[in-house]
Amino acid sequence: MKTLFVNACIRKDSRTLKIAREFLKHFDKDYEELDLQKEDLRPLNEADLERRSELAMKGDFSDPYFRYARQFREAENIIIAGPYYDLSLPAKLKDWIETINIVGLTFHYVDDDEPRTLSNGKKLVYIMTSGGTVVDHAYGWGYLKTMFEVFYEIKDAHYLCAEKLDLQGADVDKILEKAFKEAKELAEELR
Numbered sequence: 001m002k003t004l005f006v007n008a009c010i011r012k013d014s015r016t017l018k019i020a021r022e023f024l025k026h027f028d029k030d031y032e033e034l035d036l037q038k039e040d041l042r043p044l045n046e047a048d049l050e051r052r053s054e055l056a057m058k059g060d061f062s063d064p065y066f067r068y069a070r071q072f073r074e075a076e077n078i079i080i081a082g083p084y085y086d087l088s089l090p091a092k093l094k095d096w097i098e099t100i101n102i103v104g105l106t107f108h109y110v111d112d113d114e115p116r117t118l119s120n121g122k123k124l125v126y127i128m129t130s131g132g133t134v135v136d137h138a139y140g141w142g143y144l145k146t147m148f149e150v151f152y153e154i155k156d157a158h159y160l161c162a163e164k165l166d167l168q169g170a171d172v173d174k175i176l177e178k179a180f181k182e183a184k185e186l187a188e189e190l191r
């Protein structure tokens with residue numbers, strides 16, 4: 001699997017998902033999709049933390065808990081799509097992130113505190129839509145970009161966002177048409 005599509009969209013008629021599908025159509029039709037709504041993902045709790053630490057200490061990453069991390073580790077292209085929720089990312093996307101960042105499996109430390117990747121990731125694309133304007137210092141793209149750069153050394157990182165979709169009088173079709181065009185262009189540039 002070369003391209004992993006992490007689908008963090010929630011609504012059946014998700015506009016974010018439509019833009020992501022347009023991107024994928026022109027980027028790599030042969031992608032693997034992880035639909036987070038269908039996954040039994042939850043925030044880390046103490047029992048999970050203890051269990052995964054024990055397994056990681058033994059270097060045993062065969063447990064099903066590590067399936068998301070193993071899947072992520074293989075992918076060269078990480079395409080993520082999700083709506084802008086509460087100036088942030090959908091919570092399930094954060095839950096997924098908590099399961100993929102595993103020392104000894106997807107990254108490791110050298111010289112005590114320098115993270116280095118153990119994964120194949122080379123490109124990151126984050127596709128988002130928002131009802132209003134995305135504010136500076138929002139916890140979203142900035143966080144994702146930094147996290148993938150620090151742990152996975154991915155510098156080829158791109159962000160596509162269709163904003164102001166829910167504002168009164170918004171021309172939704174026009175905003176989406178522009179986003180589809182941008183998605184196609186970005187896909188052709190990156191593939």
Ligand SMILES: Cc1cc2nc3c(=O)[nH]c(=O)nc-3n(C[C@H](O)[C@H](O)[C@H](O)COP(=O)(O)O)c2cc1C
Nearest residue numbers: 011014015016083084085086087129130131132133
């Ligand atoms: C729970 C929730 C929180 C939201 N928070 C924000 C927000 O903080 N800022 C904003 O501009 N839009 C916000 N929105 C609007 C969505 O970002 C917008 O409708 C988006 O296009 C939804 O994506 P979708 O069509 O893919 O479901 C929120 C919507 C919901 C349902």
